[in-house]
Amino acid sequence: MRKFLEKLERLDRRVIFIFIGFSIxxxxxxxxxxxxxxxxxxxxxxxxxxxLPPGSKVLVSCDYDPGSMPELFPMNIAVFHHxxxxxHKVIMMQLWATGTLLAERAMTEVLEDFPEKIYGEDWxxxxxKEGREVVMVSMGTNIPKTFPTDSRGTKVEEIPIMQGVxxxxxxxxxxxxxxxxxxxxxxxxxxxxxxGVKLGSGCTAxxxxxxxxxxxxxxxxxxxxxMKGAAEYEKLLxxxxxxxxxxxxxSVSHIVVFLFIFIGNVAYFxxxxxxxxxxxxx
Amino acid sequence: MxxxxxxxxxxxxxxxxxxxLYKDNPFYKLAEHLFxxxxxxxxxxxxxxxxxxxxxxxxxxxxxxxxxxxxxIFGLLLFSRFTKKYSWLSRxxxxxxxxxxxxxxxxxxxxxxxxxxxxxxxLPLWTDNWLTSLNNILLTVGVITGLIYFFFSKEHKGALGAxxxxxxxxxxxxxxxxxxxxxxxxxxxxxxxxxxxxxxxLHLLE
Numbered sequence: 059m060r061k062f063l064e065k066l067e068r069l070d071r072r073v074i075f076i077f078i079g080f081s082i083x084x085x086x087x088x089x090x091x092x093x094x095x096x097x098x099x100x101x102x103x104x105x106x107x108x109x110l111p112p113g114s115k116v117l118v119s120c121d122y123d124p125g126s127m128p129e130l131f132p133m134n135i136a137v138f139h140h141x142x143x144x145x146h147k148v149i150m151m152q153l154w155a156t157g158t159l160l161a162e163r164a165m166t167e168v169l170e171d172f173p174e175k176i177y178g179e180d181w182x183x184x185x186x187k188e189g190r191e192v193v194m195v196s197m198g199t200n201i202p203k204t205f206p207t208d209s210r211g212t213k214v215e216e217i218p219i220m221q222g223v224x225x226x227x228x229x230x231x232x233x234x235x236x237x238x239x240x241x242x243x244x245x246x247x248x249x250x251x252x253x254g255v256k257l258g259s260g261c262t263a264x265x266x267x268x269x270x271x272x273x274x275x276x277x278x279x280x281x282x283x284x285m286k287g288a289a290e291y292e293k294l295l296x297x298x299x300x301x302x303x304x305x306x307x308x309s310v311s312h313i314v315v316f317l318f319i320f321i322g323n324v325a326y327f328x329x330x331x332x333x334x335x336x337x338x339x340x
Numbered sequence: 341m342x343x344x345x346x347x348x349x350x351x352x353x354x355x356x357x358x359x360x361l362y363k364d365n366p367f368y369k370l371a372e373h374l375f376x377x378x379x380x381x382x383x384x385x386x387x388x389x390x391x392x393x394x395x396x397x398x399x400x401x402x403x404x405x406x407x408x409x410x411x412x413i414f415g416l417l418l419f420s421r422f423t424k425k426y427s428w429l430s431r432x433x434x435x436x437x438x439x440x441x442x443x444x445x446x447x448x449x450x451x452x453x454x455x456x457x458x459x460x461x462x463l464p465l466w467t468d469n470w471l472t473s474l475n476n477i478l479l480t481v482g483v484i485t486g487l488i489y490f491f492f493s494k495e496h497k498g499a500l501g502a503x504x505x506x507x508x509x510x511x512x513x514x515x516x517x518x519x520x521x522x523x524x525x526x527x528x529x530x531x532x533x534x535x536x537x538x539x540x541x542l543h544l545l546e
Contacts, residue, residue, distance in 0.1 A: 075361045082527070082534045086545060128532025129525065155386040188391045191445050248445065251452035263525035267518040274479075275460030277452065284521070285528040304531040311527045 066325040074318055081314040085306035092306055099273050100290040103258045103280025104140070106231060112145040114230035115223060119245065120161035121154045122237030126262050132301035133260040133288040134164040134235045140295055141233075142172050147219050148181040149229065151205065153193060153240045158186045158209065178217045185209030190240040194248040198226055226255040231279075234259045242269050246277050260287065351541040354533055482510040 110116070118137060122130045141148050150165070152158050162183060169175055184205040187193045196204040201223055202214045214220045222228055232255050236242040242259040246269075250257040256279050261269060263284025272278040282291055285308060288301035356371035396415075400408040414433040421430040461483050463476040485507035488500060496504040539545035 072362060078530070079534075082530055083538060086531070086534060086538055089546075125529075128535070129528045155383070155390060186386075186390055188387070188395075191448070192441070195444055195448075244448075247448035247452035249448075251448055251456055263521045263528060267514070267521050271457060271460070275456055277456060284525055285531065286524065300535065304528065304535065307531045307534070308524065308527055311530075312524070315523060315527075 060329070063325045063328045066321060067329055069322075077314050077318070078311060081311040082307045085310045086303070089303065089306050091302075092309060094286075094289065094293070094305060096290045096294055097287075099270070099278075099281040099283070100287055100294065101280070102273070102278075103260070103282055104291060104294045106256060106258050106279040107137075107140050107144060107146070107233075110144070110146060110230050113147065115147045115149060115219065115228065116141055116231045116233060117226075117229045118148055118150045118161075119232070119234045119236075120150060120152050120157040120164070121241050122160065122235055123154055123156035124160065126237035127160065128300075128304070129262050129285045129288065130235050130237055130260060131160065131164060132285070132299045133282050133291065134161065135167055135299065136288060136291050136295055136297065136301075137233055137235065137260065138165055138168040139171065139297060140291075142168060142175055142180065146230075147179075149184065149219060149223070150181065151184040152186040153190060154237065155186050155188070157237075158183075162209075178212070179219055182217055182219050183209040184214070191244050191248045194240070194244060195252070198249060198253050201225055201228075226253045229255065231255075232257045236261045236265070238262070238265070241265070242272075242278075242281075246272050250277050260291075263287075347541055351537055354537060481506070486510050 107116070118141070120134055122134075138148060148165075150161050152161055165181065165183070172180075175181060185208060187205060189196070193204060202220065205214055207213055208217060226232065226249065232245065232249065234242055234245045234257065236245075236259055242261050242265065245257055245259065249255060257277070258280040259269065259278055260282035261284075263286065266281065266283030266287070269278065269281055269283075273281050282288055285301050285304050288299075289305050292299045292302045353371045353374065356367040359365055360368040396408055396412060399405045400412065414436060417429045417433050419430075420426040420428075461479065463480060465473065465477050465480065467473045467476065485503045487507070488503040489496075489507035489511065491500070491504075494500055535545070
């Protein structure tokens, strides 16, 4: 028994990798679609859009890169779908250079369900602007000066959706899909706390714990944390996507990780205990 | 056709990266070096077309805004960092960048992370709902004891020491929750890659 426990304690990590690999692949190949509940921060995010009067202008900042696509791309698609399905106008922008193509790709996918939506009237892409917090603060003063043209080179004053949009007072809601810096924290500190605009955010799961205090303080109206947050949002929308699809794999892989941690601790303490008893008996 | 080639190449590179899980090998090195090189080139091109050209070069050369020569020179001075003799010149533009950035952002940090967070923690400890009361008590005790732990001007003995010990528990529980979220995040990224391999590449998923 002792030898077995010692072997277990020194288990090759490649065995663990194989188990993790199967725990992800098998649920994707044979989905069970386990149910899950929707948490309050996600409900807050959803309700913030539901409570808007139809035709409201919503600024969506897509600040992420392909490295965080599994978590944030489903969120991005769901946000665009939610806004367009409720008749709101989407003004999208990016503070990450890599976010431009991803945001366009998300919108292209969503527009397959809304072929009647017209660029410039129902949605616009202001494009990427370098400058991080400086851009955010500059937008608080004057958005057209910060983004004189959209991503296609059209002057902002010639775009119908941008008529009457000078600063954050003229947008009903600000949504941010954030993969890091600049992202949720910077939007909260530089925009929400300065200009009082309503702000909702989707972020990677690794960042989410940092932003829960902003939910508690009311600085964020809602928060989608990682793939789970995206799955909950898809559930509220009644539109299953890749995030919901990944929940089975998420659950099984977490159980596998938990089991390995448990087995590892049992083996460690059992071997440690036996070693102590052996030392005492000598 | 190009999309298919792209998917197959993406799958090949994904498997090259995953091969590191067995052990380091030339395939992994190839994928890693490709990634670093392409990322650097991509970023340089993006910055040139999205930052340098529209913000500096075109206004300076086509619109005649000669004042932009000043930030242009400051930007060039940053590269003096690569020389031993003139590296001190880079301190001027660095000081400007840091000073302006700090000035713009400090207001937001002070308001959002300090004042509003302190305000949000001034909670009633007794309410009509016992769960809300418990939540508020836990929050207040956690904040105070966590702050006590980081107070090093006095030795952690007696009441202060007890408070610090409680604070450590709150901190450890929050680190554990944070680690759990980190694990979830990394699993999500793996799910994304496996989804690509099994779905987009091999068409094994619905």
